[in-house]
Amino acid sequence: MGSIPNEEEHDGLVVGLGFGGLYSLYLLKQLGLDVKAVESGEDVGGTWYWNKYPGARSDVTSDTYRYSWDKDLLQTSPWEHNYLLQPELQSYFREIATKHDLYRHISFNSDLQSAQWDETTNTWRATTSDNKTYVVRYLITSLGITHKPYIPDIPDLDKFTGQITHTSQWTDSISWENKRIAVIGSGASGVQITSTLAPKAESLTQFIRHAQYVLPAQYRRITPAEREVINSKYERLWHEVFTSAVGFGFPEPNRPTLSLSPEDREQIFQDLWNEGSGFRFLFGGFSDLAVDEAANKEAIKFIHGKIKEIVKDEEKVKVLTSNDLFARRPLTDDFYYERFNQPNIHAVDLKKTPIVKAVPQGLQTEDGKIHEVDLIVFATGFDATDGSYYRIDWKGRAGKRLEDHWLGQGGPRTHIGISTSSFPNLFFINGPGVPFANNPPVTEIGAEFVRDLIVRSERLKKDGKSLGVVESSKEAEEKWLEICTNIGNLTLFARTGSWFFGENVPGRKHSPRFFFGGIARWRATIAEIKAKGYEGFDFGEKK
Structure with a gap:
């Protein structure tokens, strides 16, 4: 001492x-x-x-x-x-x-x-x-x-009479079931919390500045036989992790995207979609999605097609479809896009109608609309x-x-x-x-x-x-x-x-x-x- x-x-x-x-x-x-x-x-x-x-x-x-x-x-x-x-x-x-x-x-x-x-x-x-x-x-x-946590500056936020939280500050005391919810942000936490709260919310509105490319997780149980195989290949698995680029345990192929025919390329994207994992989709199918714009746009075209296939409301599709490159942290969730087929789940494009201020009953956007909510969740990421x-x-x-x-x-x-x-x-x-x-x-x-x-x-x-x-x-x-x-x-x-x-x-x-x-x-x-x-x-x- x-x-x-x-x-x-x-x-x-x-x-x-x-x-x-x-x-x-x-x-x-x-x-x-x-x-x-x-x-x-x-x-x-x-x-x-x-x-x-x-x-x-x-x-x-x-x-x-x-x-x-x-x-x-x-x-x-x-x-x-x-x-x-x-x-x-x-x-x-x-x-x-x-x-x-x-x-x-x-x-x-x-x-x-x-x-x-x-x-x-x-x-x-x-x-x-x-x-x-x-x-x-x-x-x-x-x-x-x-x-x-990064929380954007929204004027008059202190005048809102409901609950406010950041995803990293969530506690069990937060009441959300059968509530009207605003989720601000569409990164990893925004996607996960939207997908999870939507089934039991009275309504949920996600405010999106950058629409994302969300790949399925294909979340499922691991069988005892699978676990036995994983345990048996311990040394090989970790050797592959430490000698790879991104270290997620899947093979990182050397094939360029455009080296394959459109049909073969589409099949690989579909196989990756079926297998699950945003990281696998970005790094486990082709060698150049993160460095070649033409290759990246092939992946974008595939994911855009999936969004249109899953989401039935054309206006929601517009908000959920990104015009950016597929070059942020790849996101993973099984039911994110499906949630927007619920009539009480909404998406707001913040580039077109940004939030201008908070009001006692919720959030007001630039078009004058007041979104009445009971809970504001900041899923706005981190510094x-x-x-x-x-x-x-x-x-x-x-x-x-x-x-x-x-x-x-x-x-x-x-x-x-x-x-x-x-x-x-x-x-x-x-x-x-x-x-x-x-x-x-x-x-x-x-x-x-x-x-x-x-x-x-x-x-x-x-x-x-x-x-x-x-x-x-x-x-x-x-x-x-x-x-x-x-x-x-x-x-x-x-x-x-x-x-x-x-x-x-x-x-x-x-x-x-x-x-x-x-x-x-x-x-x-x-x-x-x-x-x-x-x-x-x-x-x-x-x-």
Whole structure:
């Protein structure tokens, strides 16, 4: 314990306990370091603790949306369907924390509020919402790609007399059955919650700025025989995940879309539709849907045909049909389009009739119409990847603020997605600059690399060759930003104004939040960095 009340000294502090934070805590505990973890929620799970809205479910299949490193739990943990529901994921995280004795290292209801680097002691001084201060040598953050909610500014929202919530702030106290509901937004949470609430709502109106391409999940039970096969191919499955681009466990073919006849192309799209998964549709049928506009338009034509086939009301079809490229996060839900065949389920095109203000009884659009509702649900997404960092008061070397370091230069910049200059011994798990891919394997690779950096730092310190400080160089992070930008600009993702480039938040400049080169290439780059003596990282070695 420190000498000041409510002050603790530790080797490391882990912030956030989703996939990245839990694994980081486990790894540092395995090193024998004195480690503490703080979590703003009341239990482990990260995103899957907070997002409890009706219909919340992973859009990655159950066999790969989990850790690879705990084979026993992967094979024995109960899961009955091909996609995991939020309660199942929450249960899985609890199993991990219990099995590996992690709970005793965690303080819950503890939100990191500030962190200041002390150059005289080479430590971080971190303060939390429960009035505690942690003095630590290593600060590992796993704040989540989608954690800080984004809520648009609607005039007079405080005059609305009904209930208001964001999907990530949903609680059981919200009354929604037989209510008139407004859902604002059409991303993953907007699609899932619309599909789930619609059958029991008195009415539901979804306000859509960007219509999406929603692929079926084909949600179903996994038979015991299927589960046995999945368990038997554990090593092969995870080898394929870690040597692939996006890491979802399905083959990533090399065939270009236009290399096939229209009939064969249509059949593959239909097979992908029947099999389910937005990610599989985008990455598992052809090699070029995300990079070639002509190929992308073939996929768009197919999905547009499905929307017209499913939705019977022509006016609703117009609102639900996107004119954008199929190059945002691919969405997955089984009954989304079908819900709009209910006469009490409506769609409003916000580009044609934007919301101008809230009124006591609901929302008023530009055409003068008042949409009377009892509940407004913001499914407007998040200030993604880097947004969670700006709510914390960071001060690095010479008092430098992280927000200034990143947004002051047009966007976040990291070395390999792991660290940033002027902020020594601060590490990011799933921070800006990691691959756009399946989250668990990305967090595993990142957490293991951070562990390796800390092992090297501790060895040098023990040998009297350094002060135990790890810091990336400005040149290294600028180089990685250039790589992320160049590869990102080769994709169609760069042309849709999405959160992949920070453009969902007004005022943000177009700048990549991800590395679009894939998991295998990222792993190879990390291996090369290590082989070159951790190139781009300064360990403060004594000359």
